[in-house]
Amino acid sequence: DIVMTQSPDSLAVSLGERATINCKSSQSVLYSSNNKNYLAWYQQKPGQPPKLLISWASTRESGVSDRLSGSGSGTDFTLTISSLQAEDVALYYCQQYYSTPRTFGQGTKVEIK
Amino acid sequence: EVQLAESGGGLVQPGGSLRLSCAGSGLSFRSYWMHWVRQAPGKGLVWVSYINSDGTTTRYADSVKGRFTISIDNAKNTLFLQMNSLRAEDTAVYYCIRAADSGPYDIWGQGTMVTVSS
Numbered sequence: 001d002i003v004m005t006q007s008p009d010s011l012a013v014s015l016g017e018r019a020t021i022n023c024k025s026s027q028s029v030l031y032s033s034n035n036k037n038y039l040a041w042y043q044q045k046p047g048q049p050p051k052l053l054i055s056w057a058s059t060r061e062s063g064v065s066d067r068l069s070g071s072g073s074g075t076d077f078t079l080t081i082s083s084l085q086a087e088d089v090a091l092y093y094c095q096q097y098y099s100t101p102r103t104f105g106q107g108t109k110v111e112i113k
Numbered sequence: 114e115v116q117l118a119e120s121g122g123g124l125v126q127p128g129g130s131l132r133l134s135c136a137g138s139g140l141s142f143r144s145y146w147m148h149w150v151r152q153a154p155g156k157g158l159v160w161v162s163y164i165n166s167d168g169t170t171t172r173y174a175d176s177v178k179g180r181f182t183i184s185i186d187n188a189k190n191t192l193f194l195q196m197n198s199l200r201a202e203d204t205a206v207y208y209c210i211r212a213a214d215s216g217p218y219d220i221w222g223q224g225t226m227v228t229v230s231s
Binding site for chain 1: 148157158159163172174208212216219221223
């Protein structure tokens with residue numbers, strides 16, 4: 001199984017400041033035949049299901065704020081919130097869908113400082 | 114509106130059974146793979162099972178293999194998870210999810226809570 005490790009487990013950022021979440025996979029999730037990274041980011045708020053934010057490591061879903069961006073390739077990925085707003089307070093998960101079982105990171109809690 | 118709606122959760126004793134359902138509206142299961150993912154209280158997300166669009170391919174997490182069975186009724190746009198020999202560690206919110214083959218989880222249900230306790 002591919003192990004996904006996020007860092008940090010939690011972070012507190014001032015409103016308007018940048019938040020950065022890292023995700024590392026135990027093996028590459030880059031599929032060489034199509035040069036795509038099978039890596040997604042989800043946001044979960046209390047009492048709600050997760051919501052897909054970014055797929056293929058860097059493709060923002062329709063309706064997702066352009067303050068959120070994904071980057072990285074192979075085994076190292078980053079979710080960046082460029083200017084933290086109150087509505088960004090949530091848990092964030094990375095997930096690989098390169099192989100079964102599809103595994104998630106342990107989650108990163110983002111709060112306002 | 115595109116949505117998935119789970120039902121069938123509840124309180125069950127260890128060793129008991131439950132059958133979860135997931136009804137899709139505003140969308141079709143055809144050409145998609147349907148997954149179940151669970152989240153224990155205060156914990157992270159764990160993949161449980163998937164089934165392909167015609168029901169010919171299924172996979173299970175090792176922790177539920179032999180106890181859970183996933184199935185699909187495309188005519189009724191409904192996904193099922195039959196859960197037998199339930200254990201305390203199966204206690205979780207169970208989410209029904211749609212994904213394109215080898216794609217991310219783009220549509221999630223609201224989840225249904227399963228509690229296994231005596």
